[in-house]
Amino acid sequence: MSNLNGVIEEINRLRKEKNAVILAHNYQLPDVQDIADYVGDSLGLSQQAAKTEADIIVFCGVHFMAETASIISPDKKVLIPDHDAGCSLADTINLEKLKEWKEEHPEAVVVSYVNTSANVKSETDYCVTSSNAVQVVKAIPADKKILFLPDMFLGAYVKKVTGRDMEIWPGECHVHAGIKVKDIKAMKKEHPKADMIVHPECGCTTTYLYQSVENGNLPDDIKFLSTGGMIKHAIESEADEFIVATETGILHRMKKDNPDKTFIPANENAVCEYMKMITIEKVLKSLQEEVFEVKVPTGIAVKAKKSIDRMLEISPI
Ligand code: SF4
Numbered sequence: 001m002s003n004l005n006g007v008i009e010e011i012n013r014l015r016k017e018k019n020a021v022i023l024a025h026n027y028q029l030p031d032v033q034d035i036a037d038y039v040g041d042s043l044g045l046s047q048q049a050a051k052t053e054a055d056i057i058v059f060c061g062v063h064f065m066a067e068t069a070s071i072i073s074p075d076k077k078v079l080i081p082d083h084d085a086g087c088s089l090a091d092t093i094n095l096e097k098l099k100e101w102k103e104e105h106p107e108a109v110v111v112s113y114v115n116t117s118a119n120v121k122s123e124t125d126y127c128v129t130s131s132n133a134v135q136v137v138k139a140i141p142a143d144k145k146i147l148f149l150p151d152m153f154l155g156a157y158v159k160k161v162t163g164r165d166m167e168i169w170p171g172e173c174h175v176h177a178g179i180k181v182k183d184i185k186a187m188k189k190e191h192p193k194a195d196m197i198v199h200p201e202c203g204c205t206t207t208y209l210y211q212s213v214e215n216g217n218l219p220d221d222i223k224f225l226s227t228g229g230m231i232k233h234a235i236e237s238e239a240d241e242f243i244v245a246t247e248t249g250i251l252h253r254m255k256k257d258n259p260d261k262t263f264i265p266a267n268e269n270a271v272c273e274y275m276k277m278i279t280i281e282k283v284l285k286s287l288q289e290e291v292f293e294v295k296v297p298t299g300i301a302v303k304a305k306k307s308i309d310r311m312l313e314i315s316p317i
Pocket of ligand 1 (some may be wrong): 088114173273
């Protein structure tokens with residue numbers, strides 16, 4: 001038996017014995033996606049965390065996502081296989097910096113992209129994802145000033161589309177500043193028959209969203225789809241080729257489902273090294289030793305959850 005098969009067998013044995021569920025983000029390594037009970041985007045994973053009957057959640061993603069799972073499911077034991085799997089975008093702001101910013105604008109409403117720590121969410125009025133940020137901001141009374149954080153490209157995009165009075169935190173995801181409109185246009189020229197699909201998760205496509213609006217408007221021939229929508233589209237579309245604008249990890253599932261179709265990353269360097277820190281061996285260690293637990297203190301979790309609930313009231317998933 002190969003070492004990999006041995007690792008998989010042991011993971012399966014422990015998952016059953018400990019009543020654990022393995023959740024993996026779309027940007028995880030292929031081996032990790034293949035062993036997971038559920039693969040999806042950060043909100044999809046949080047929903048799974050909320051409804052699971054498992055006692056242990058092994059969260060294969062980055063730290064803020066595991067914290068979100070802990071906020072939503074406070075009675076579960078949430079483990080992350082590598083404690084250093086952070087997020088450069090979430091790390092651009094912390095509680096102290098946010099409090100200082102709020103003091104400068106005491107009348108403002110705070111809107112945070114989901115890529116933030118639990119501490120930052122606890123001082124946030126509305127949490128948003130890239131797919132519902134415009135809708136949530138539009139629902140905030142028009143006379144209110146907005147502090148938007150931490151993604152400056154998503155913030156600039158929302159400000160442009162809504163025309164709201166908005167201060168924007170200068171944070172960006174260093175990994176994916178690479179997915180640019182000019183590169184996508186060049187790619188489209190090279191593959192004229194390809195379907196162009198974009199998954200608006202994480203910081204990886206927010207530069208693109210912003211530049212598209214700066215250049216006029218979002219092109220009609222580009223489809224913005226959720227993970228489920230992307231997977232469905234790849235199966236149902238008559239196209240043989242697809243240009244995929246997001247972190248390259250998402251291509252694994254699409255290739256698996258459609259072995260006869262070609263999936264081309266819009267930028268093959270769009271790889272999040274934090275996501276790739278989690279290996280299948282670390283998943284096994286996590287289950288064996290029940291490490292590394294991510295537990296958000298109750299007071300913080302209760303406040304942070306309010307910002308997520310407010311988002312869900314405006315934009316149910
Ligand atoms: S892709 Fe960027 S925003 Fe997403 S987890 Fe990685 S560093 Fe953070």
